[in-house]
Amino acid sequence: MAPEPKNKRLPFEPSKKRQKPAKASKQTPVVKKTQEVATQSDRAPSVTREQMAVPKVVSDRMARRMAAFCGIPTALGMSTFIVSYLIVSHGWFKLPNVAVLLVSMGFFGLGVLGLSYGVLSASWDEEIVGSMLGWQEFTSNWGRMLSAWRSRRQKNV
Numbered sequence: 001m002a003p004e005p006k007n008k009r010l011p012f013e014p015s016k017k018r019q020k021p022a023k024a025s026k027q028t029p030v031v032k033k034t035q036e037v038a039t040q041s042d043r044a045p046s047v048t049r050e051q052m053a054v055p056k057v058v059s060d061r062m063a064r065r066m067a068a069f070c071g072i073p074t075a076l077g078m079s080t081f082i083v084s085y086l087i088v089s090h091g092w093f094k095l096p097n098v099a100v101l102l103v104s105m106g107f108f109g110l111g112v113l114g115l116s117y118g119v120l121s122a123s124w125d126e127e128i129v130g131s132m133l134g135w136q137e138f139t140s141n142w143g144r145m146l147s148a149w150r151s152r153r154q155k156n157v
Helices: 056-090 097-120 135-156
Strands: none
Touching (some): 097 135
């Protein structure tokens, strides 16, 4: 699988940044007659909701990965309580309550991390399925997310 270029745009990613709407003031602005009316070609292209939506193929891929990477640790976290109950009730050995708590919290924490990893490890390109664990997709999607955060942060400063 060939690495994808860093600046490649996704099909559902808008090509231009939307401008923030101007804040409404209490007074109505005075329109000068010397201003020209903007033509249709001068306006920024409008992006519809369907164009901004994540494609169904990609969202299904994300959902499957989230179910796996979150569901398995969460099931293990719940089974910790059942297994510890069986151990204590049958008297096989003494199990500290803190151990049960820490192990279950660890599994539930992995489940929360699995949600994020499931979204970021899925290939965001419709045609590319991606690998089973999705490490390469995770690194490229993490880079995309960081660059978007940085650009928004620089824009706001």
